[in-house]
Amino acid sequence: MRGTIVGLGLACALGASALFGAGGAAADEAARTGGAVADVQVGPRPFFLIEDMANGPLKRRLQRCEGNRLRPSDFSIGHRGAPLQFPEHTRESYVAAARMGAGVLECDVAFTKDLELVCRHAQNDLHTTTNILLTPLAAKCTKPFTPAVLGPDGALVTPASAECRTSDITLAEFRTLRGKMDAFDRGARTPEEFVGGTPAWRTDLYSGPTSGHLMTHRESIELFKELGVKMTPELKSPVVPMPFRGFTQAAYAQKLIDEYRAAGVKPRDVFPQSFDKNDVLYWIRNEPAFGRQAVYLDDANTVADLPSASELENYRREGIRIWAPPVFALLDVNGRNEIVASRAAKNAKAAGLEIIAWSLERSGRLADLDGDFYYQTIERAVSREGDLMRVIDALARDVGVRAVFSDWPAPVTYYANCMNIR
Known part of the structure; x- marks a missing residue:
């Protein structure tokens, strides 16, 4: 595999x-x-980041690895593929992440109107991640495009809106769409304007009419097998009432596992994940071979939302082995302005949990952070682009994470190879 x-x-x-x-x-x-053939290429970004680091032992250690042959690492997870530059959950995004050495790739799993599983970050994001509003399928969206309302002075009064769900359309219809960068223009007056809005630190270069190939869950499994990577499907929380057309939440969770079994994928190569603990417990109880490495995703927005030490201990008693919170939850800054493990990270380790962190490369330029979600606990210690490598180092050395999700896996892959993390 x-x-x-x-x-x-x-x-x-x-x-x-x-x-x-x-x-x-x-x-x-x-x-x-x-x-497939071993020849990982990480491009210029890791070297740009290392060059930008403040002088010190970590920078010198990373510089000494330049020129080494690189291999894929399970420490490096392609979050939705490589969506820093490629439309997320597309074939092109997945291949790019694998070429950068991500040893694990993620398909977020939603379902269509005819109950087929597809790779989408949310059941209701087609209006921001595909070209659906520019096609006849726009007529089937839950909420049609509504243009922005501007005041007499041109100020935005009501932002433009739309809502298009995978469950609005059939699999055959889904296949006709093209992926684009996840974005929209709040001030749009037309659907053509609405589908823009890509941040300046990303790119639309790979969002053309001949790229952005969407994928079903089954297709992602076959591609990942050919790429030689492990797989971490996330069961997305439905936005429609369940059961949907007779499809229960349990059937949804089971169908995800069934598609791996049908494809002959070994359970050890699959890390099913969910923000809903009931999904994780379903796999633990009903599909223990897969459930033993199911990942419980934490949706905390602030430190105050994080589980207590006793709650983390209870996760382990319930059979959960892997806890995956956002990056900020795992890091803190000490009196010497060093990035170190947080109290929550230490509590999780004490509870016997393995840890996966999400997600790097979603914050734009680190020198311009201003209340960023992912860096909220360590922002005062982050002032330059090269500090991304310090963050990866703290997650690896001080926290001891099992793996790191990233929208551009190259820096994580480079770090893992340099530190001999497989």
């Missing part, structure tokens, strides 16, 4: 068939290694 992947340069030279180990030297190496 675990293999490695074709590097970007090799893929360009040999064509798409090389990516999947079909032909010539690439196929020969894939046959020997049991997966």
Whole structure:
């Protein structure tokens, strides 16, 4: 199952068939290694970040790894693929993340009107993550596009809005859509304006009419198998009342697992996740081979929302082994302005829980942080782009996380290779 992947340069030279180990030297190496070809390429970003770091032992250690051959690492998780630059949950986004050495890829799982599972971050995000409003399927959206209302002075009075759900359309209709960067223009007067709004620190370069290929859950499984990565599907909370057309929450959770079993994926290569503890407990009780590494996602918005030490201990008693909170929950700043493990992180470790952190590369420029969600507990210690590597180091060394989600896996992959984290 675990293999490695074709590097970007090799893929360009040999064509798409090389990516999947079909032909010539690439196929020969894939046959020997049991997966795709080992040639991870992280591009310039990790080196830019390291160069920008303040001088010190960590910077020197990371610099010494330059030029080393890199391999995929399970420490590096592609959050929705690589959505810093590629439309999330698209084939292109997943392949980009794998080429950067993410050893685990995420498909957020929602369902269509005909109860098929598809990769979308939310059941009701088609209006911001696809081109649906520019197609005839816009007529099927739960809430049609409503233009912004501006005051006499041109100030925004009421933002533009729409709501399009995967459950509004069939799988066949879903397949006709194209993915785009997750964004919208609050001041839009037309659907064409609404689908814009991509932040300046991202890009629409890979959101053209011939890219942004959406994926079903089954298709993601087959792609991930070919890429030689492990899989972490997230069961998204429905926005429709359940049961939906007779489809219960338990059936939804079970269908997710059934599609891995049907594809012949070993349970050890799957990390099912949910923000709903009942989903996690369902897998633990009904699918223990998969449930033993089910991930309980924490949706805390502030430190005050985090579970207490006794609550974390209770998670472990209930059979939960992996707790996954946002990055801020795991980090704090000490008196020497060093980034260190938080009290919640220490409590989780004391409770016997493994930890996964989410998600890096979602905050734009670190030098411009101003009340950012992910850095809220450590913002005073973050002042330059290179501090991202300090954050990764603190998560790895002080917190001891199992893995880190990132919208651009390259820096995490580089760090993991440099520190010999597989």
